Amino acid sequence: xxxxxxxxxxxxxxxxxxxxxxxxxxxxxxxxxxxxxxxxxxxxxxxxxxxxxxxxxxxxxxxxxxxxxxxxxxxxxxxxxxxxxxxxxxxxxxxxxxxxxxxxxxxxxxxxxxxxxxxxxxxxxxxxxxxxxxxxxxxxxxxxxxxxxxxxxxxxxxxxxxxxxxxxxxxxxxxxxxxxxxxxxxxxxxxxxxxxxxxxxxxxxxxxxxxxxxxxxxxxxxxxxxxxxxxxxxxxxxxxxxxxxxxxxxx
Amino acid sequence: xxxxxxxxxxxxxxxxxxxxxxxxxxxxxxxxxxxxxxxxxxxxxxxxxxxxxxxxxxxxxxxxxxxxxxxxxxxxxxxxxxxxxxxxxxxxxxxxxxxxxxxxxxxxxxxxxxxxxxxxxxxxxxxxxxxxxxxxxxxxxxxxxxxxxxxxxxxxxxxxxxxxxxxxxxxxxxxxxxxxxxxxxxxxxxxxxxxxxxxxxxxxxxxxxxxxxxxxxxxxxxxxxxxxx
Numbered sequence: 284x285x286x287x288x289x290x291x292x293x294x295x296x297x298x299x300x301x302x303x304x305x306x307x308x309x310x311x312x313x314x315x316x317x318x319x320x321x322x323x324x325x326x327x328x329x330x331x332x333x334x335x336x337x338x339x340x341x342x343x344x345x346x347x348x349x350x351x352x353x354x355x356x357x358x359x360x361x362x363x364x365x366x367x368x369x370x371x372x373x374x375x376x377x378x379x380x381x382x383x384x385x386x387x388x389x390x391x392x393x394x395x396x397x398x399x400x401x402x403x404x405x406x407x408x409x410x411x412x413x414x415x416x417x418x419x420x421x422x423x424x425x426x427x428x429x430x431x432x433x434x435x436x437x438x439x440x441x442x443x444x445x446x447x448x449x450x451x452x453x454x455x456x457x458x459x460x461x462x463x464x465x466x467x468x469x470x471x472x473x474x475x476x477x478x479x480x481x482x483x484x485x486x487x488x489x490x491x492x493x494x495x496x497x498x499x500x501x502x503x504x505x506x507x508x509x510x511x512x513x514x515x516x517x518x519x520x521x522x523x524x525x526x527x528x529x530x531x532x533x534x
Numbered sequence: 535x536x537x538x539x540x541x542x543x544x545x546x547x548x549x550x551x552x553x554x555x556x557x558x559x560x561x562x563x564x565x566x567x568x569x570x571x572x573x574x575x576x577x578x579x580x581x582x583x584x585x586x587x588x589x590x591x592x593x594x595x596x597x598x599x600x601x602x603x604x605x606x607x608x609x610x611x612x613x614x615x616x617x618x619x620x621x622x623x624x625x626x627x628x629x630x631x632x633x634x635x636x637x638x639x640x641x642x643x644x645x646x647x648x649x650x651x652x653x654x655x656x657x658x659x660x661x662x663x664x665x666x667x668x669x670x671x672x673x674x675x676x677x678x679x680x681x682x683x684x685x686x687x688x689x690x691x692x693x694x695x696x697x698x699x700x701x702x703x704x705x706x707x708x709x710x711x712x713x714x715x716x717x718x719x720x721x722x723x724x725x726x727x728x729x730x731x732x733x734x735x736x737x738x739x740x741x742x743x744x745x746x747x748x749x750x751x752x753x754x755x756x757x758x759x760x761x762x763x
Binding site for chain 2: 303304305309310312313316317320321324325379383384385387388389390391392393394533534
């Protein structure tokens with residue numbers, strides 16, 4: 284039950300002395316600040332994600348034995364690499380909370396548990412943006428063979444929607460998996476099928492951007508259709524995650 | 535008014551009953567001492583009272599609120615101190631307490647107050663992972679009382695504390711300074727003598743079952759030692 288609902292019903296609970304719980308925004312900011320501080324001190328997620336993506340591009344560079352890739356192939360390599368790199372962050376997302384009592388701390392506080400969902404989605408989103416700041420130029424250098432400058436504004440838009448989907452679904456799945464013994468296995472097993480529509484939509488939307496002669500042309504029909512698909516998928520999963528997140532934290 | 539009321543509470547982990555038919559009542563302002571060997575169900579009892587676990591059978595009321603249905607109404611009124619300090623190792627003591635303060639809507643001034651009270655102001659800017667166990671316990675005590683809870687659930691609160699530190703935290707985890715409104719406490723202990731001295735009611739658990747419940751003045755140390763044999 285949300286804190287707002289709790290406050291509404293507070294007078295009906297015998298013996299309850301409703302206090303003034305902190306606002307959702309304040310709790311989200313506190314959780315996000317904690318999340319970023321822990322990551323800055325441990326560097327457990329983002330460097331690993333970035334290194335993984337760089338290594339993958341290097342492997343593709345040599346394995347494909349081409350000077351450059353374009354279109355569908357380029358978009359597929361970029362999106363799938365980002366998706367797998369993102370999985371590393373997803374797997375670590377709740378580990379500190381599980382191992383160091385962060386869940387209990389949240390459950391003991393008079394706050395809306397959705398704050399943790401929002402904070403984690405924001406944190407994972409920030410990790411993905413940092414990842415892409417490293418990975419996209421490396422991708423252009425190692426595999427694309429041509430400048431991304433013209434396509435960059437549209438590419439940023441596509442990746443923003445992809446990141447949102449990855450962050451929402453990743454947070455949802457990470458919360459589901461973290462209390463299982465085989466969380467490192469369970470997380471990807473659940474997340475990857477759920478992320479397939481994001482990978483398809485993202486790569487189809489990116490494909491025209493990464494084709495020669497089409498730079499800057501994401502406004503066309505195929506790109507927009509796929510962007511709408513990702514946006515809708517993000518929205519649906521955002522609502523599902525919001526609806527069930529409380530239950531994932533409960534005993 | 536009753537602060538705690540448990541009616542034939544059962545809590546299982548898989549097939550094993552960690553608590554089996556536990557019933558008790560505790561009046562506001564009283565202290566319940568809980569004793570029992572390892573695996574007797576003491577920590578499960580604390581986590582159940584803290585709303586972190588649900589009972590599988592029976593009824594639980596905490597501070598007049600039925601659990602688990604109305605658990606939201608009692609959160610923020612409970613301070614829980616367990617063997618896990620609920621502190622992030624990479625954050626400093628002050629960062630941890632500030633984080634908890636924000637979750638409870640408590641101001642930054644209170645963070646400094648509790649740091650001073652547990653004698654950790656000078657080490658407040660160091661990551662928790664670099665602190666000794668005793669210091670971590672002091673910060674955990676500070677975290678427990680940060681929001682001035684009405685009910686304290688304390689699992690061996692003086693563990694890892696040297697005598698000076700134990701004396702330092704005593705006012706924080708004691709009955710409180712207001713004799714008209716003493717704090718309600720549940721204290722898990724392995725020291726029968728201190729449990730009898732500190733508690734109003736003593737509960738002995740053996741294998742999740744109630745082996746003993748009586749006013750502290752009617753309990754002898756030897757009876758409590760039997761719980762460990």
